[in-house]
Amino acid sequence: MTEEPTAGPDGLARVTLQSKSGVFEYACLPGETLLAAGLRQGITLPYECATGTCGTCRGRIMQGEAIMAWDKAPGAVKLNLEKGDRLLCQTVAKTDVVVRVPSAAVQGAFPKGIVPRHLTGVLRQSRRLTHDVVQFSVELDQPVDFDAGQFMTLEQPQVRGLRAYSMTSYARRTRRLDFLVKRLPGGGFSDWLFSSEIDGAELKLFGPLGRATFDPAEDRDIVCIGGGSGIAGMMAILDHACQESYFADHRGWLFFGVRTLADCFFLDRLSYLAQRAGDNLCITLALSHADPGTRTHPDHPALRLDTGFVHEAASRGMQGKFAGVIGFVAGPPPMVDGALRMLITEGKLPAADIRYDKFA
């Protein structure tokens, strides 16, 4: 901990966190959630989505007062509110609080010492990639480190709530993060991204977050199966891998699921990655609602085409090649489910070798 606050004049609420591996104390900045405050001070609180949907960060307020800002959060449905159960990612302490979490927590156990923190940034270079996908960059107030595959939560002052987006490129100590957003009808943040002049807008960020990460030191072949904007974190993984010349002596496969050729994006970047990596990286676009009639993309011959759901294309493309592979999966829930089943039953991958953000 970097400060010694007390609840009272300075407005900082003090948290006593009781976990299955011991008691931790930390302080919250004004308006800061119990999850963010604990994570940034190096405590490995349980979480997956950090945005209210999954329910993983459940804690029980034993003493004191804490408000769950988004009480309709999907992840809050099964909470025992009367007992004081709250989602820590949505909850702000109003007084000093005592909180229990039903799992172990450890101080300072973040991989590579990359601890999430609060950042601010300015949105730059937004660009529509398709009718419902936009990419943009955020210029940060300070450089950050992250692992390929991680995400940040983003917050825009005029739009309530947090959204989680994966970084789409990789760099160490970077002041620029790249993101990709698929429009969700009725999604406040994505509506804002698609409706207004957004370049120059100020954003608040928190991160990096997420454990579905790529580490070249693992020295394994990788297969990435992504649907739609689920491709985002995989772009960072391939970016990092190519920077390390990883595909000189490892094999890699990317299966990118979209409906039709018109829904594809990042084709220039994917082509570049495929050419740079050489024969050991195989990139396939799986079209679920169109038959391209050809095995390679007409304008991007380095990219293969297949028809059907992306996990089916991955199954076809990976026959006999699953041994020792690490699998990365991201996309809409039915796609993720199909890919997980395929990797377990056909690929025989152990659960520990399958990485995905458990947002549902």
Add this chain to the structure above:
Amino acid sequence: MTWRRICAPDSIAERQLKKFEIDGIPVVVANYGGGFRAFPPLCPHMEEPLEQSGIIEGRTLTCTKHLWQWDLEAREITGSETEKSLFFYEVKQEDGALFAFIEQEHRYEFEDEDDMDDDAFFSQ
């Protein structure tokens, strides 16, 4: 009598999970190839219906929601992410039928109330 008849063994294919209501008690029966296992339908993690979310590969049952896994042969947790045991009802085959020993419905404590209310534990 708490041995309750479930079904004919050949009505559950290998690697299949099938849900039954036996005297009002929901139970899932799994045929993992090496035999049959019977357990409550909800995943002890976050209440996923295992007859849908579960898949059997080898002797391992995986809930595909968060990849919690159990070894059906040994009736033990397998996989580093899995935090809770699956509760198994005893099964037997007799007179060409599959029976499960179900005295009463087993329900997991999803609220973790025992854990969360254990003041002595958390004050350590």
